[in-house]
Each structure stands twice: as structure tokens, then as C-alpha cells.
Amino acid sequence: MNSENFTLSEKIVSASYIRQASEARRGHEQLIRHLLEQRKCPEEGWSEATIELFLNELAVMDSNNFLGNCGVGEREGRVVSNMVARRHYRLIHGIGRSGDIAAIQPKAAGSSLLNKLTNSLVLDILKMAGVRSVKSCFVVPMATGMGLTLCFLTLRQRRPKARYIILPRIDQKSCFKAMITAGFVPVVVENVLEGDELRTDVDAVERKICELGAESVLCVHSTTSCFAPRVPDRLEELATLCAKYDIPHIVNNAYGVQSSKCMHLIQQGGRVGRIDAFVQSLDKNFMLPVGGAVIAGFEEAFVQEISKTYPGRASASPSLDLLITLLTLGASGYKKLLSERKEIYVLLAEELKKLASAHGERLLHTPHNPISLAMSLDGLRADCDQAPTQLGAMLFTRQVSGARVVALGKEQSIGGHTFRGFMSHSESYPCPYINAAAAVGITRDDVALCVKRLDKCLKTLRKEAKPLQSSSPLPSPNSS
Amino acid sequence: MNSENFTLSEKIVSASYIRQASEARRGHEQLIRHLLEQRKCPEEGWSEATIELFLNELAVMDSNNFLGNCGVGEREGRVVSNMVARRHYRLIHGIGRSGDIAAIQPKAAGSSLLNKLTNSLVLDILKMAGVRSVKSCFVVPMATGMGLTLCFLTLRQRRPKARYIILPRIDQKSCFKAMITAGFVPVVVENVLEGDELRTDVDAVERKICELGAESVLCVHSTTSCFAPRVPDRLEELATLCAKYDIPHIVNNAYGVQSSKCMHLIQQGGRVGRIDAFVQSLDKNFMLPVGGAVIAGFEEAFVQEISKTYPGRASASPSLDLLITLLTLGASGYKKLLSERKEIYVLLAEELKKLASAHGERLLHTPHNPISLAMSLDGLRADCDQAPTQLGAMLFTRQVSGARVVALGKEQSIGGHTFRGFMSHSESYPCPYINAAAAVGITRDDVALCVKRLDKCLKTLRKEAKPLQSSSPLPSPNSS
């Protein structure tokens, strides 16, 4: 309501009440003003009422919501289903233009504002989460894998002769396909085993660069967040190498925003060496529906280049979800989530340690992995070959999701490349194991239930196993 | 409510009423059964109540909505904002898996079902709309341009030596960038002027193929829906050429589903020659928010290859919107929309013809373009050079959206290629003009308002122009 309408209201409801209401409305507007001025995530979260008010305001700025609009184009933001219109808060025009996913749209000032603000807010959050030197970023409505592909396609235009992408081994299909889809040949560099941890073999990477010739390497493609016992790549060393050989460096930071360690690695890599872009998932870091990523970098020009590589408009849905979520949480709310996650990570480690010891197994020692943990399953190996798979199925049936059982010796071919010991990031990891992660949003209940059910499954498996064996595989003292 | 709960309800509310209610519930379930059995768009649309019931049912099939679930993975479908959860009907897991955007997800049976059904329903609609022989299709959460890029990237793996894509000229940034982003060199073949129409120069395409060598051509990239006076490409001839030279053929059918002519062209092309895939926009054809496309083809294997090229999961948002929309409309509702569009296209043509004649202009004769129309602006040219631009601005201010004013002689460079006469699909179209389109969802009011406002603008421009001119540019009798 503008001031004129407030004045009219004074004739209907007593003036002093209306004045107070108008004053109170200003409170909501101040929040919006602050947001428009600062373009940062507000410290305190907003109420649903304020967020909806703001989204409604954005919606009426788009031409499809103009009362007097007449449309004779091929795309006019018309929506035939009311359910669809509502669930998008009537923001229909998406984001970007033909030339650039970050561009503003003449037909949709509100959606454009939403897009710009969301990108600003998430930039602020990336800084807060540890990459203080990040310069620019933007949301794309595609998951991490396709986001990486977009980075590689952008680099192609800069390095037309390059054919290879060097990947310190990570056993994850999407990021591998991301390179193949972009038309490049992934060159996998095996990790080294340090204690229980699998870590980047930096020397091998350098050797590979020399072997292939720097100009034929599109980029080094490193990874932070990953399943234990692999740990985040040695970003500082890799970034230094990339700077030395003038090779681009793209980091898959899939769910690393939630970990100060991962973010610190990127910040350091960017400081001492070269990181061209790092890509993170919206769903995994910000608890959104699957399907969005943030592409960020230390140099505005390159980030813009990527955004201009996206051909055409795109869905505003992930941006909208992110904006709602960041305004709901506020910076303080997000920080709180992150610190709770950290605490529960410690709890999960303790609980798994206890469980491991009770079953004659051990929690693998992977201090460099801040999110994922692994517990050995040596007992199962002794029992029976199918045991790990069976354990996986049992956990699935008991509604334990995300606990990933890794057997030994699996082979898998992806895009022509054969991975031996697939899923374990290593050709021959010493033992089978089970992963559990403490990702943002995890609760103490998740930990308690998971450990309890896992305990039951392990007991059941052992019982089933016994009759088949002459000597029962008692936990040996040296296994823990 | 299952039968047990209905029985319990009989103790609270009288049995005969509960029995009737249970009977009535079956009505909704029959609709769902029919959908699951037929996997076709139901003939009659569903009520919002049935659609919501169905979406709720899908949601409770996903693990994030299991009451007893505990999650220790890195992606558990947790959502921090209630507003976000609600607007996605609590379907959070997106679609696809690492390997394939069409794959089913163990954690999300409901989302997987949604994805599969939506793809089936839209396949049914594509058949109904005219491409009776289409074999397979899938929804991607990216707009047409990026959808085309995905097709080109898929073809690359089949044709590693190819470097060029042949494009019968179409002045539209996204589809041009789609080729460059995929890493290919677009080779533009100018159109020929037949009457007022700009049509495919099939001979020139063939010459270009021979010149470049078939094996170095990734594909021919043709277009159906486009702005008049360009008309849809001669798909039959191009498809025949592609078959002859064994070159893939990708069709940009951006907003062509809404036109039986465009769909017929594709059907014929596929029948007599070769079309590998055709890509269409969800927003433009089905009145959804921007950001989704359907990629379809005549051969299941190749369509699957494309879907497997997409690295990782993706947003379910466009699939959800499409499912809701198709269930709301039903096949009959969609057909009705299409036939209304056709009628209003005729109306728009008539109204523009009258307007043109009143202003000494003429409606360009472009009978092969079933959606877009163009009216000459010769008078403006005589007046003043800035006039077309000024007309565009005037229409924008008067909330006429989508009416596109095309001046002569504009040059534009995209990805290294310079287009002369940009926007007009021709190096030197004979006259400036203004476009208006009758796209699905257009109303008679849109036509009336647009023509009225355009009339006013033209009058205003003429008035302003007069004092500057000695002889006023009276409409000559032969111009109409």
C-alpha cells in the first residue's frame, strides 16, 4: 500500500491505528531496502511474511503480471495451470537472456532482480564460509556435474588445442562424465595411501603434465569433498603446479561449502596458486531440491565468460529456492547449521568408533576428511563375498539412507576408462568398509538410528555367517 | 486412507456415508490407475484436488518423507525452508542419477515415477501434435539452447572428426551460441527470398556439405518455428540430404509443438529422410516457467544416448510443472488451446492487414509461417532512421510485449561470426518491419490491445515526423 492508500484507509479505520500499521510496514520495507543496498545475506533471517511480501513485490515487476500488458511474442510468461503459477510465485520468465545467463531481461525486472540478488547473497555466503577472496559467482540451474561441463566448455574456447583433463582419482560418475560430455579425455592420476587416507599424488600429476605437454592439458580437475578414506585434494600444491605450468584449474567443491576445511583449501589454493573456478552444489550445501549449482571464481572476467557460455535463458527455480532459503536462515542461521554439523560429525565419529570396536572393526583414521567417515568391514570379508552387498541391501530395507558399503575389487568402465577397485578411489584399498557422512542438516537422531540399525545388521550377518564357517572370525586384537 | 482406516472411520461416522466416501475415493484412484497403465495424457483434465492427491502420494514415496528414515549420506533430500519444501510438493531428490538423467533413483521412487510418467505423457502429446512416429523423448531442465548443446555434445562422441555445423540462417543468439558452446564452428547458409518469404536454400546447403566434406560436418541444424518473414526450414529436403550424405540432423523446434505445420514437417522429415533429434521448449509450447525442454527422436537408442550424456542429477522442477499442466489440461484441453491459437492467428493476420492498409503498409505474405507475422514499416524508413527503434521503445512503454521491430542494416557479431542485417535472417531484406506472433495462450484481447496501441504509436510517430519533412510520405496505392 502506498501512502495514498494508507490515507484512504484512515477514513475507514481510525487514523492512529493506520499510522501505526504504516509505520510497521516500513519495518518490512527497511529489511528490503537493506537487502537492496547491501546485497548481502541479512544477519538475521526474515519471517515468511516478509519473504512472501518481497516475492510478491518481485512478481508484480514482471510483465506477465502487469495488469495492462498485451503480449504478441512467442514467450509471454503465460501459465495455464494456476498450481504452477502459484508455486513459482508467478515469477515465470526465468533468468538470463540469449547471450548470458546472468543478463537482465526487459520483460522481467523482478526476475532479473531476483537473479542478481541471489548471486550477490551467495557470494557473500561463500566469503563467510571461508573463501574470502572469491570475486564473482552465479547460480546455474544444473547440478554440479553439468556445471563442471560448462566450465570445461568455456575453457575450450581459450585453449583450442587442449585435449586432456587431469583428474586426481575420484570414483564418482558425474564428474567423470562431465569431462567426457565436454569432449575431453580424462587422465586419471591414482592417489597415494598415507596411513588410512588416500591423498593426491602431486608428483604424479606434475609428471603427467610434463608427459602430455602443458598446452594439451585443458585443466587440472581437483576435488575437495569426497567419501573417506579419500580426503580432499592437496589444493595448494595443485594450484601452485597449475600456476607454474599456466594450466587452468577447476575445483569440484560439490558439498564443500559446509566445511570450513574445504573452503580454506580453496582460499589457500587461490592465494598461492591458480584456481580458475570452483563449483558447488546447491542441494548439498544449502538443503535445496536437487538441480542447482554455484560456479564461483577469483576473477570476475572468467566467471562472466562462463555465464556467457550458457546458451539462452534458464530456470529461476534454484535461484528462487536459494533466495528463500538464505533469507529464511540469515547468515547467523546458516552459521548455526554449519557449527551443528561440525558437532554431529564428531558425534558420528565417536559412535562409529564404539560400534567398530564392538564388532572387531575400526574407524579408519581420516582426519583430513571433514565430512565423511569410513569404518572397516574386515569381518564381512572373512565371512562371505556377498556380505558387503547384503549389508547394503539390509540397510536400504531398514531405511538407512546414504550409508555406502564399499566392497573390494569391483571393476567399472565409464566412458572408455576402466576403474579397478571402483568406489574406493584406489586400485586396491586394504579393506572393505562402510561410509557415513555428517552433512549439513544431519540430526543427532540420524546418528543414533543409523548406528543402532547398523549394529543390528552386523549382528544378523554374523549370525547367518557362523554356521557356514568352521572357525568363527573372532575379532583379532590387532584389528582395532 | 486404506480400507482398514475406512473401517475404523465407520465407527465414528455412519457406515453408509463412509462407504460412499470410500467409493468416491476409488474414483480418484481409478484416474491414477489409468494414468499408470496407459502412461498417456488423460483425455480429460484432472481437478486440482486429484492432482494434489497424486503429488502427495508421489512425495510420500521418496525417502526424505519416510517417517523412519535416517540419513548419513551427503545428499538426503533435507530442506531447511518450509516454503521451499511446499512449493516442490516435498519432491526434493530431483531426477536422474550420476549416469543418466532418465535413470531411476533408489532413494526417490516417487520422483522417479514422476520423471518416467512425465516423459511418457509428453511423448504422447508430441504424437498427438503431429509427429506420430516419434519413438522416445525426455524432459531436461534447461532451455532449448542448452538442450541443443547437449545434442551436439552427444554427436561429438559419434563423430570425433567433425568440426562444423551447418545452419540455414536464423538470427537468434541462443541457438547460435549452442553450437559454439559445444565447441563447433557454425557454418551459416543464407536463405533465399521467395516472394516475401525467406526460405531454406537447400542447394546451398548441399554445396556446403560437399565443400566441407560430409565427415567433417557434425550435423545440419535446422529450425522450424521462427519470426516471419523467415519460414520453417524445408525439413523434408534437408532430411533427405542428411540421409544421402549420412550426416546427423538436429531440429530446433523451439515453439513448434503448438503448430501442426511445424510438427508435420518433422514427421515428414523423419519419414523420408533423417532427423536424429528435435528439441522443443517447455515454456513456449506448454505455458510453463522458462527453463525446460523436451528432446525427442525417432530412434530410442540415440535419445537414450543423449540422456546418458547429461552428467548427473537434475532439477525435477520443469518435469513437475509439465506433469501438473498436462494433467490439468488433459489431451482435450491442450488440443483446445492449439485450435484457439490457430483461430487467433487468423484474427491477428486480419487485424494487422487492416492496420497495415490504414497506414499505407502491408502485411507481408508469409503463408508458410504458421505462428509469426510481419507488417512492413516502409513509412518509418521514409520518415527517419531512428523511427523503428523509437517505435520499439514506445511499444515497450505501452506494455505491448513481444512485438519486435526490425530495422535494416544492423550488424552483429556472435562468437566470431558477423551477421549483416541481423534480426532479419537476411543480409538485405527489402523493408523494415514489425513482428507479431500468435503463440499458444494468446487471447483476443491481446490482439485487440496490441493493434490499438500499435495504431496509436504509428500515428504519433507520423505526426512527429511530419514537421521534419517537406513532402509527407502519403501511402502510395501500390504499397498495400
Next chain:
Amino acid sequence: MNSENFTLSEKIVSASYIRQASEARRGHEQLIRHLLEQRKCPEEGWSEATIELFLNELAVMDSNNFLGNCGVGEREGRVVSNMVARRHYRLIHGIGRSGDIAAIQPKAAGSSLLNKLTNSLVLDILKMAGVRSVKSCFVVPMATGMGLTLCFLTLRQRRPKARYIILPRIDQKSCFKAMITAGFVPVVVENVLEGDELRTDVDAVERKICELGAESVLCVHSTTSCFAPRVPDRLEELATLCAKYDIPHIVNNAYGVQSSKCMHLIQQGGRVGRIDAFVQSLDKNFMLPVGGAVIAGFEEAFVQEISKTYPGRASASPSLDLLITLLTLGASGYKKLLSERKEIYVLLAEELKKLASAHGERLLHTPHNPISLAMSLDGLRADCDQAPTQLGAMLFTRQVSGARVVALGKEQSIGGHTFRGFMSHSESYPCPYINAAAAVGITRDDVALCVKRLDKCLKTLRKEAKPLQSSSPLPSPNSS
């Protein structure tokens, strides 16, 4: 967004687009301004977007949505469930104050505005629907029956000696209980049979007044809308009587707003004689959820007296529903609904006439009843006593709702009064019959389906009946 926020937005999105957006926002605000100025139902309906914007604006005017509010009262508009808050658009404070249901609330300027505006809008609609002289009205969150009770309780304070309420017979429980609950003795005056119609026996009413003594009569309680073959009371004559004897007159106009005839009767009654208040249902006339009524009158003072009789605050829910509905429809939309209803009434009459004739029955001739129709069921009577009841059950099972089968000779006691021939408004109506009504919102499909199913039921009943009878009840020529 205020102008300051628009200015800030210009720094983020280009100024000309923001200016257009700000201009467009003014369009919505103009609608609101017009509403606040005129306080009439807008001629054209509003879009959902504008209505939601307006409701959001009202909500932020209520103290429970103030950002800086702190509450230490016993009622602070706190809501624990987000689902509840949302479905009420965060308007929590209800309407009215301790003293008066129409009073404004200091804590809730927005809810107060909503209440005042809704009352103004519905007053406008009552005028438009035919009671041009109505002076005042207000919405109460109770159905018609309780609304009548409130009127009677208000009159009690004016006429402390009165004990009786005179009711021209209408067989409807709620309105009968309304009098008993208010503590009065209903005095039923039987109707007279004129042709097929049951009409007010005005002379009998006058005799009853004289018999009881005017001062001991609280009021005459008349009825407009009712089931055929009863027809609306002779309001002019009753109103004249009431004026003559200085007796208040309360009209139950339950679903009469939808009929110009009922409204005309009230207008005439008010003009030539005395009508103190008339009460109408919100659900029946405006297609809202059950539970609201409008109490209206020709004298502002008495209407206020009623509103002041309501002790305490009340739910804003019916007012909110009504406001949304009237803004959605606009005056033109409501008029269109009413004229469609009229057309379908004619259709229903025709179809029932045909059906009646096919079954040897007749459509009762009740031209004074503009909504309800009755078809004789003489055939059933001949067949079997339970037949009418059985027909009712059959129709229920076949999902024909609202078709009311009236058998003869039923006796019912309500609050000490025994009705003979209950449901038929008459001690001995000549024949059993079935009612069907064309109420607002009815569709042609409703009519077609109802007639079809009724036809089937009647055929089935006849078949079942035949074996039991020696002579089949052939339709006699004089029965139609």
C-alpha cells in the same frame, strides 16, 4: 516496494525496466485505491496476484506481523502452526471487539479494514441484487439459523414482554430452532394451497396477531427462498401487516440473494411496510464454505444494535472468504453467475417436465418459486410405501446430491411443536414429490446427470414394483 526501494533497484537492474515495473505496480495499487475510495465491489474481478498482494498488505498492518512487536497480553495473535497461519494469510485477530462485532481493533488495523470493506462490498452486492434501499449490513461467522437467533435476541431487548414469534409454516429445522434457542414460542401459521403452490395465509397471520395481542408478539418471521411447492412468503402483505400492528419483521432470505424475485420481494416489503432485518447465507449465495451469514436492514441503527448484541470478537474467516470471492468475481462476474443460474433453472424445469411426462408424473406448477422445483411421485405412491425413501437412497448411492424426496404423512416434533406432513410445509399435500433446485453455481452437466440418473432410478423402481402389483400404474393422461 516503496519508491526508495525502486530507486535502489535501478542500480541493480537497468533503470528503464525498473521504472516500467514501478509503473506497473501502480496499476495494482490503483485497483486497491479504487476499492478503498468506492468501497464497492469492483466491476471487473481482480487477478489472484492482486488479491494476494492486497491480503499481504492487510496482514502486515496487524500487530502480530509487526517486526518489532512484543506482546504481554492474553491474546497476541500468535499462531503455532505455520499451516494455520498461511491459510489465514496471517490475519489472526478476527473481527470486532468485546462490545461490537463491527468495531475496529487497535491491534489489528488490517483485519479491521478487511471487515469494514467486506461489509461495504456485500452491501453493494445486496443493492445490485435488487434490494436497492438496503442501508446497512454486516457479516457474521455463523450460519443463517444462528444469525436469526441473534436478531431475535436483539429484539428481545426492545420488546421485553413479547413471547411469540409468528412463522408462516416452513418445514426447516434450523430456522425453527433459531426461535426456540432464542427463548421464544414459535406460532406456526399453515399455508394455503393455491393450485400446486403453498402460499402465505396472510389473513390467518393477522388473526393470530390479534389473538395473541401485538405486544406479546416479538416479530413475524417470514421466509423467501424455500423448497417448492412452497413459494416465497407474501412479503408485501406481511410487511404491511407488521407496519399496521407495529410488530417487527425478520426475513429469512437464506439463499434468496441469488434470485431477483426474492430480492424484489424484500425491496417491496421494505418500501410499503416493515422489514427490520433480513438474513442470508454466505455459502448458499456466494459459494463459500458453510458458516457465514449477512444480516442486513433498512435502518442503520437497528443493524448496529444487532452487531452490538454479539458478545465479543469473532472469526474473520467468512469475511475473508467473501472478500476474496467478491474481488475474484467482480460485480460483473457475480451478475454473470446469477444470469447463468436463471438460464439453468429454465433448463432444469424443461428437463424435469420431459422426465415427468415420460414417467406419468408431472412437474408441479410453482411459478412463484424461482429456485426450487418439484416433480410429483404419484407412481411411487401407488407402488409401495417405502418407494420414496428407497428412491432417496438410490439417488444418494448414485451421487445425486440435493434431490430431496418428500413422502406423505411424516410426523416430526421439534422443540415441542409437532409438524404433520413434515418436509412438505403442509399438513396434507396432495402428492409425494421430489425436489430439485437450480442454485447458483449449478452447471448444465449437473442437470443432465441428475435427470439421467433419476430416470434410471425411476425405471428400476418400477421394474421392482411390477411383480408385486396386478395392475401396473399406467400414466393417466390427466396426470401431466
Next chain:
Amino acid sequence: MNSENFTLSEKIVSASYIRQASEARRGHEQLIRHLLEQRKCPEEGWSEATIELFLNELAVMDSNNFLGNCGVGEREGRVVSNMVARRHYRLIHGIGRSGDIAAIQPKAAGSSLLNKLTNSLVLDILKMAGVRSVKSCFVVPMATGMGLTLCFLTLRQRRPKARYIILPRIDQKSCFKAMITAGFVPVVVENVLEGDELRTDVDAVERKICELGAESVLCVHSTTSCFAPRVPDRLEELATLCAKYDIPHIVNNAYGVQSSKCMHLIQQGGRVGRIDAFVQSLDKNFMLPVGGAVIAGFEEAFVQEISKTYPGRASASPSLDLLITLLTLGASGYKKLLSERKEIYVLLAEELKKLASAHGERLLHTPHNPISLAMSLDGLRADCDQAPTQLGAMLFTRQVSGARVVALGKEQSIGGHTFRGFMSHSESYPCPYINAAAAVGITRDDVALCVKRLDKCLKTLRKEAKPLQSSSPLPSPNSS
């Protein structure tokens, strides 16, 4: 989805995932089953997903949502606005029938179930909150005042000769009007001052009964929750008196459900003497929108009599809100809210005590009032007569809501009765004061902000006052 549909789904998505989904769906159904079986508030709250699923299930049981329904009645649950339909979850038929607000409706099995269940759940909560012997209750869509009126109207039919209602003085308009609206003469019995507390003068009540004659007294109308320094009535003694003289006893327990003390008083009263009904507000006790009440009693027959007195159907809106809220909270959630309230009451008392002492005032000693507190404003009296009013206005402007400033000597006439010292429950309370209450839902922030702002206001008032006074009213040591 029924089992047939799950089976069909197995052909689309892999069978094991569908089986797990079907298993998981059973989880939600078990919750519903448990609810239908126990008809008690579940111990743990339900998720929004389960609640919406349940409401959708209820909705499809109502005839307006039957797919094949055809309606020819005057009330068919049609809704013209989609916004309205949605916000009521498509439950349109309200609750009750002509004869009884608690009756089930043939057209609306779902709404009937909702109504019955809600009444059962709230009965369970009343027991849990302390009135263990309560037998029956029902929700009415009217606030406490009108709920009391309904009780009095019901009693009238039992006691036709009664004219008076005895009210231990409580200065609250609604409950006073409730008696007058019902047509009775309130007889106010002044309270006695015990320390700072105002308590029931039981002897005076007995004298009044004898004076008027028991048979001419409709009932005693007592109050639990009220503003300090009044405290809840001596229910045990009053109930004993009522039993002795065979007079009905109606208790206004407006916001007493939230206090175990108030509930205990009712339980004891019912045990040792006579309480016919007690009425409580939904909004105040359960944090719902204004407009609903629960009427409860120790005897099923009388409670049914009240529900049958309500003439006609009624809005289901408050029942729906209550059901959603109770299912959201669960019994444990509600208990938690109550215990938090108790804690914050203690905090508020402490904070006010400190504040009082800093300003030379004192917190009145009212240990029998478990919700409301009062702090003296002696200083203001000394300053200036308008000061209390001014303080009220200042607090309003500063968005402190619910803090009620009570000046001395105000006179107010309601329904013919003149209250001296209005608002203070006493003809001459010793000092002016300010009230603050710790009602359910209050937060620690509310307390902190209120005390801070009140402190500022008091300081400002003192400053303004000083120049006008020769001797500044220094806090005397004995005032605290």
C-alpha cells in the same frame, strides 16, 4: 495409492524401490489408524506432509469432491474461488446439521470425521491439562462470549422461571454482554480485597442467592483466568454452593487451559460440587485465529443439549485449525508449550519486580493468579492524572501490545449496569497499575523487550512530569 496402483508402478520404477515406498506409505497410514482408533492427541506431533495427506484424504470423502457428483440442492459445497477452496483444503460443508452442531452430515463424511475427531482430541487435551473428569466437549465457531450465551440459552429451557445470573465481579465486556444478549439480568457480586488480591466473596454470593430465590437464578457465572490483581474465582466453594441450592454453574475459563491451576480449580469444583459447563477460547489457549471456543462439561447429556441448541450448521474453520495445530504439536509439544509458559511467567514476575523497584513501584502480590501480573503505578498518580492513559499510548506507539494500564475511578455502563472503578474489578482498588501476562506462546524476547520499553516510557514520563511539580515523587522505601 492403493495396492493396485503400487503394483502398476512396479512396472515403471523398479519393484524393490516401489515396495519400500509402499512400506513407507504404511507409516503415514499407521499414524492415521492410530488416530482413528485412539481418538486422542498423538503423543508426538505429525509432519506437515502427514497432516496434508490426511486432510486431502478427508477432503475426497466429501461429496463436493466426488468426481461423479451432480448436485441439485440449494447447498452443494461449490466454491467459486480457487483461493478459498485451497485455504479450506476443499472441506466446504462445515460442521453439524440443522438439528445439532455435532451431528454428522450425509454429504460430508470427511468434514464429519474431522469434526468428531477434533472434539475427541481436544477432550483428551482438556483431561491432560488437568480436568481429568471432563466427559464431553465440542468446538463451536464462536468466541468465548457467544459460547457462554449459548450455554445460558440452553439453561433457559431447563429453568424457564429464572431471570438472574450471579456474577462474581469481573470487568470484561464480552462475558457481561453474553448474559444480557441471552436475555438475563446480571447480578454482580463485588470481590473482597485480600492483601493485594481481589477474590470471590463467597458469602455475598450465597446471600444473593437467598435474596433472589434459587429458582429465579439461572446460574452462577464464575471466572478463572483474569487480569491481576483479581484472581480466579473460588470454584470449589462456588460449586459447593451451587450443589447446595441446586443452581447451575457455568465457568468462563477463557484462557485457563494453559494454566494447571485454573484447570485444577475446575476439576476440584466438578468433584466436590456442581459445574455444568466450562467454556474456553481456542485462540487464547491453542494459538489459533480468533473465533472458536470449546464448551465442555462433566455430564455428556448437558453438553449434547448445548450442541443441539445451536440452530443449524457452522463453520469448520476453527475445528480445522485446531486439528492441524494439535496434530502438529502432539501432546508432548503442547505440554512443552505449557511448561515454557510457566517458566516465562516466573521470568516476567522477576523482571517486573526489578523494574518496579527501580521506579519506586512494586509488583502486586497476586500468587493465586497464574498468568497475569500487575505492577503499581503510584508514581504516575502523583505526577498527573492523564499519566496512566499517556503511558498506554506510549506503549502502543512502541509496539508493546497487551500491556494494560488501569487508572483509578473510571466509570462504565454496560447493558444498564454501571461499573465503578471499571477495569480494576473493584469499586476502589488502592492504586493504579499496569498488567502484563505470560500467555502461551510468549517468548523471553517478549519479556525483555517489554520491560525495556516500559522502563523507557516510565523514565520519559517522569522527566516530563518533573518541571510541573515542586517536590519530585521520590520512590519511598516502603513502596516496594
